[in-house]
Amino acid sequence: MAPENESGAGFACPIPIQQYPHVLLAHGGGGKLSQQLLERMFLPAFSNAALEARHDGALLELPSRSLAMTTDSYVVRPLFFPGGDIGSLAVNGTVNDLAMCGARPLYLTAGFILEEGLPMETLWRVVQSMRRSSLDAGVQIVAGDTKVVERGKGDGIYINTSGIGVVESARPISPARVAAGDAILLSGDIGRHGIAVMASREGLEFETALESDCAALSGIVLDLLSDGIRVHCLRDLTRGGLASALVEIAGAARVHIEIEESAVPVLDQVRAACEILGFDPIYLANEGRFVAFVPEREARGALERMRAHPLGASACIIGRVTDRDPGRVTMRSPIGTSRIVEMISGEQLPRIC
């Protein structure tokens, strides 16, 4: 899942670097240099019939009329970090939002906002990473757009990806379906993406490598659905982390969510970094972790299915839904005390995704 080891290796940049070592304003102007970027870099990398038609949009035939659609812009800093980069993040993040709707991701669009002066090789590394991630996730990038802004009006590369997928779940999956009696499953340990990006930004080093959890979750989600498990709601734990996801769902569904702190897996390295830096792991961003709400009696089956997938090997049941205190999330400590979990008010780590 993590493509960083291959980044920049294997293929030479298809734009003549001696002539165009950096991105120029004209690469976004709609003229000859825009065309060159499209023809030599984007079309071959994302190769598919819809893109190659060079139309104003992609013409697609879907297998069904029930669709999920989503969008996200990615502004992560730095562009490359242990376990991923802005390219893999942009593909996996949007794939994951579709998966959380119970949909099979099919098609993505990619909108680049490049800063004048960006090394052309950097763009190429990111495009290669997007290519690999989209192949891994089984999606096609069928439409795109590139704009270039002046030096100091951007920060290297910003990417928007939007996506559509066909709904595979027979029953709707949505916060509104969460109900008292649901068990809450977490797909793995939390906080790795946040700490990996932050460490990379600040130059912190760990004794053993800590990598982002960045990955496409569509495979593990479709496994759950194909098993016939009655999933009520799915949510990936990005900006704002586990805490924000749960607070949002408790608010939307008007239910009480109760979490066992000791049940939430956190790697020792992540916990140590949090203690030093004053972070709380439940607020840290993840890019390959999600929670699933399923009826209590289906929790064991769901857990087994998740653990059978490589991305869910350390999945566990972390709590349950009650109707005691609607709209509230509480967390019980190992010694039995309970605290209210709130949405973060400020900014723990800006530009984490």
Place this chain on the structure above:
Amino acid sequence: MAPENESGAGFACPIPIQQYPHVLLAHGGGGKLSQQLLERMFLPAFSNAALEARHDGALLELPSRSLAMTTDSYVVRPLFFPGGDIGSLAVNGTVNDLAMCGARPLYLTAGFILEEGLPMETLWRVVQSMRRSSLDAGVQIVAGDTKVVERGKGDGIYINTSGIGVVESARPISPARVAAGDAILLSGDIGRHGIAVMASREGLEFETALESDCAALSGIVLDLLSDGIRVHCLRDLTRGGLASALVEIAGAARVHIEIEESAVPVLDQVRAACEILGFDPIYLANEGRFVAFVPEREARGALERMRAHPLGASACIIGRVTDRDPGRVTMRSPIGTSRIVEMISGEQLPRIC
């Protein structure tokens, strides 16, 4: 179509301006301030069921499985210009790309990249403009995302809109279908968007107001299609203008395109500005103009249909397709000489859309 007269009027900004006069990094952090922006500004402005479900994506039921999908990022400078603003541009531009595929635009996503320090009122004016433009164009904004980057890492507001629509044309509409014998229709005078934005940027003044042509073209295109006219190809004339659109199509279809210079309508003010500034109107950006390729014998009917629509009142036939010189665009001057039209190599006007 041009919403600028209402911009900022009528509705007070729903975010408490005294408390939050400017956008903060935390407005993109996924916590409380992100939620406030979503709940008070975006949800009420773009009000629809898909958005209000607060899911990771929008769940949609389409009327058909034949889809067009597109994306564009908007980085226009300044944010407000005569005849439009970045909000109306972001809605109409993506609506138009779908229309050019012969599709009825249905759903858009909106991804905002805001610069820390942006006046909250400015964001609100842009959101109101997007609301009006999407109502006018008959589309819903069903999913969104907001990121905030540090001061000096953006330029106020960048917006990505992606969109889907259902294909209404019985036959495919695509550059590949352009053939010798086609007539080329232009929907109206060219160059107004480019000159209006440039004049606004540079503080130039005209004797009479010159406004951008920014508008949604889906209505006029669907009129053409519903009349049963066998449209071969449609292309809106954005970055790179009429010239770049024709060069791209001549290249993709391997045909020769011949244009009569005197048949291309250009307002006197636009022509005068071009002469002073050394621009060629055929390279100027438009945001509400398109060319249609139709078989010669259907050209009159298509022209009448276009002229019956307010956005096609000055439509005309500007040239034809031959097989004489595949891949080339030529333009005949009023005195009978012919010149080759090439794609622009540099950058005429950066950040025009």
